[in-house]
Amino acid sequence: MKTLDITKLRHGTTLVKRGFAKMQKGGVIMDVVNAEHARIAEEAGAVAVMALERVPADIRAHGGVARMADPTIIQQIMDTVSIPVMAKVRIGHFVEAQALESLGVDMIDESEVLTPADPFYHVDKRQFTIPFVCGCRNLGEAVRRIWEGAAMIRTKGEAGTGNIIEAIRHQRMVTSMIRQLKEMDKNGLQRLAEEYSINYVNSLKTLTNIITVEDNTIIFEKYPYGTVKKEIIDILKEIKNIQRLPVVNFAAGGIATPADAAIMMQLGSDGVFVGSGIFKSEKPKKTAKAIVEAVANYDDPKVIATVSKGLGDAMNGIEIETIPKEQLLQERGW
């Protein structure tokens, strides 16, 4: 054990990063594109805002390459609200992440909603002082992101569709697999850790002419394959014991109504991100408040019924089957 250094503050420790994410539990994080939206979100009771140039539905409609937002917009939003401000970087784009860190955003979302920057790797999030949130479709993706240093996990869902089906799919994939771990012995966990590490191995094989990967082969940044496997086993053991992810787990990608938010909470999410669902609805202020209420009282049907009244038209949703596979945002990253 390291001795405590009284003269030096310890910033960006796992405890401080995961602790920040814990403070968001039971809350709603809202996508906002300007200071006015941010004010509405804060007023409605959001626990944090996600500063963007466009909400996912508009990113989808706009097409082209979606990148980190203009820092001017992020700064304006940071100056407007006193709740935490998050912002998105492209998958693997560690320089966008460095820029956001220097700007002082409170959390970075390494997000499939933006166009991926690195075909091989996600960001090595341990190198950063500020915490990261990352999307996942299943336990494997969640575990890899946690191993890379993510302090919060969210479902990928299918952003910008207003369709909850993918978020539910991903949440169920994660929780069902967590339940499976209960019955798994040491060998089972070992095999699963190997399966979950295979993506790093594949990236290395694509990048080099290496055919066999040994325990001492460096497969990601400075980490040898043996270390990756061992640490992934440790994460799996912890998940097996506590029967949940060791970090806060939010729902995202398709939440459009108070009932959508509440079903995610009942399925085991710790909170929700609402992207296009608020500012693409007919009555953003009312919808925002209603979703906050729904998350706080997710197991009280009376409250859900009451807050669902008179919200007008929710955002116009998209049927997932009508989206060409190459345009599915959830397919980005691994």
Added chain:
Amino acid sequence: MMRFFKETKTKGSVNLIRQKPDLDKVDALIIPGGESTTISRTLVRSGLFETIRNRISDDTLAIMGTCAGCVLLAKTITDTTKERVTSLEAMDIEVQRNAFGRQKESFEHTLNFHGFSNPYTAVFIRAPVITKVGRDCEVLAKFDKKIVAARQHRFLALSFHPELTTDLRVHEYFLEMI
């Protein structure tokens, strides 16, 4: 707190307070970390704000406020308006929110807590500090000359998060106040 009851075999239970009637069942209240703006709005909207205020004036409720909870206990908040945070004003203290800065500046560090024989590791996350205390307040801990823990009567205000660490001494201290 649940862990404290379990590990020390102390009799007691922990309840989640969401609606007004929930409060009738408890002797003490913990207002945990989170966002003070968000918690304050939730309290006002659910009507819990008035119920808690009544319990405070009847002197039938001990309260521990950590981080956002510390802000909500304060009589004065220096950096924001009443529209943003409606405080319970239980303690004669003045609080500045996010006093160390944003998340980048969040940290963990050891400090001396009044009455503890060993240093206590405290986690500060976008933490507030107590900038002034009234005559009836006792300062319990300071960090870098800033007040980070104070007590007045049966109210305990902390800048940091005892709920994030395994050290249960602050929990124990609070239980003795009830």
